[in-house]
Amino acid sequence: MDQLNQHISKNKEQYLSELFNLLRIPSVSADPAYKKDVVKTAEFIRDKFIRAGAENVKICETAGHPIVYADKLFDASLPTILVYGHYDVQPAEPFELWDTAPFEPEIRITEKHPEGAIFARGACDDKGQMYMHLKAFEAMMETDSLPCNVKFIIEGEEEVGSKHLEAFVQGNKALLEADIILVSDTGIIANHTPSITVGLRGMSYVEVKVTGPNRDLHSGLYGGAVANPINILCDMIASLHDCDNRITIDGFYNDVEDVSDADRKEMAKAPFSEAVYRSDLEIKATHGERGFSTTERATIRPTLDVNGIWGGYIGKGAKTVLPSAAYAKISMRLVPNQTSEKIASLFQKHFESIAPESVVVEVKPHHGGEAAIVPTNFTGFQAASMAMEKSFGKKPIPVRSGGSIPIVALFEKELGLKTILLGFGLDSDLIHSPNEHYGVFNFFKGIETIPLFYKYYTELNK
Numbered sequence: 001m002d003q004l005n006q007h008i009s010k011n012k013e014q015y016l017s018e019l020f021n022l023l024r025i026p027s028v029s030a031d032p033a034y035k036k037d038v039v040k041t042a043e044f045i046r047d048k049f050i051r052a053g054a055e056n057v058k059i060c061e062t063a064g065h066p067i068v069y070a071d072k073l074f075d076a077s078l079p080t081i082l083v084y085g086h087y088d089v090q091p092a093e094p095f096e097l098w099d100t101a102p103f104e105p106e107i108r109i110t111e112k113h114p115e116g117a118i119f120a121r122g123a124c125d126d127k128g129q130m131y132m133h134l135k136a137f138e139a140m141m142e143t144d145s146l147p148c149n150v151k152f153i154i155e156g157e158e159e160v161g162s163k164h165l166e167a168f169v170q171g172n173k174a175l176l177e178a179d180i181i182l183v184s185d186t187g188i189i190a191n192h193t194p195s196i197t198v199g200l201r202g203m204s205y206v207e208v209k210v211t212g213p214n215r216d217l218h219s220g221l222y223g224g225a226v227a228n229p230i231n232i233l234c235d236m237i238a239s240l241h242d243c244d245n246r247i248t249i250d251g252f253y254n255d256v257e258d259v260s261d262a263d264r265k266e267m268a269k270a271p272f273s274e275a276v277y278r279s280d281l282e283i284k285a286t287h288g289e290r291g292f293s294t295t296e297r298a299t300i301r302p303t304l305d306v307n308g309i310w311g312g313y314i315g316k317g318a319k320t321v322l323p324s325a326a327y328a329k330i331s332m333r334l335v336p337n338q339t340s341e342k343i344a345s346l347f348q349k350h351f352e353s354i355a356p357e358s359v360v361v362e363v364k365p366h367h368g369g370e371a372a373i374v375p376t377n378f379t380g381f382q383a384a385s386m387a388m389e390k391s392f393g394k395k396p397i398p399v400r401s402g403g404s405i406p407i408v409a410l411f412e413k414e415l416g417l418k419t420i421l422l423g424f425g426l427d428s429d430l431i432h433s434p435n436e437h438y439g440v441f442n443f444f445k446g447i448e449t450i451p452l453f454y455k456y457y458t459e460l461n462k
Ligand code: BES
Pocket: 125, 126, 158, 159, 160, 161, 185, 186, 187, 203, 367, 369, 401, 402, 403, 404, 405, 406
């Protein structure tokens, strides 16, 4: 390991400059305008895998954005780790809220990152974290210390629901055969408080349209006598939570996993300050389901949130109009045992049932995915825990996250494999927001920790 760490140390500038080049390509998966850049990013990663010494490196076309596959298989008697990551990023808009351009990476010091942080869209989610795996692999290859077989699958559609990866996994089960999946696309509590994510929430995402009259109307001539779809939509949305902030959809909580008091007590031991949380967000009070703590509300409980709402006149000045239609995008975060399809159909039934006769509602389901739980009593978790304990000098705390990586549940269903979520981001790294960044410390801590995971996992599974 000493030789490996020396090698990493010697190449720090090179690793950073390559990551900068990767971050300069705007691989926004949601926006067709960036299609060429998405392809360029896949090619960039392919080329780096070839240079790192991987074999069977290929770009796999899908009906959407391409998937990069690479492997290094040298001894069938040794375990195989399948590394997953994504090279696509969220749209950078609104551009004007960025202090520096989103695709021109720059290192700046922040309070949480005294050693500097890389500011760019995708720096943390997930280009920076994915690239740690490529460089860790290269370093192991160059120091002749790769202890086991490894396969990589890097996709370009995570931020839009991994639609085509699902078919790829179903159609390539032999190619993806492995013993464990390793993903760095989550976070730690703080740079001095390592943690391992052992739970992710699922997701059911729907779009609704409420239509009233067949055309926009003068709000003076018709207002008061014809249903205003925006008013109605607001009423309908408001009724989706009761006074305890519980979701009112019939059957919504039926399958929700009951977390035992003992487990809740254990979770509450993870360091968390409600006061710091509030002051960081500049809010006077938190808000959520009665009977649960802030951490619980954001991790082990399901939610329903409006992500966007529009309709009518939103231009400059005032226009008196009674709009013909109103729209909203609504996401529901799900917990273990809930199923995204069932929740989407419960939502649809409920939403249609509460619509007054004066309007017509349409519910269109978008993507969905299931929650995932990582057990802590198997060699995968033990190896991850040992690796972090060695690199951070502190035993990591298992924590459940509120975010979603739907492919994790799918890997388990289709390949029968558990996933280790060995992420290094901070909640404050502003992923999906303007000024996303990733700590230089975190980037190199990841590159240092990943080979340790390989080593311990191999030792525990020989
Ligand atoms: N990497 C995130 C998920 C994440 C971040 C999990 C931090 C835990 C901690 C991922 O790229 C993401 O943004 N997922 C989406 C879901 C997807 C279906 C669009 C999400 O959670 O909103």
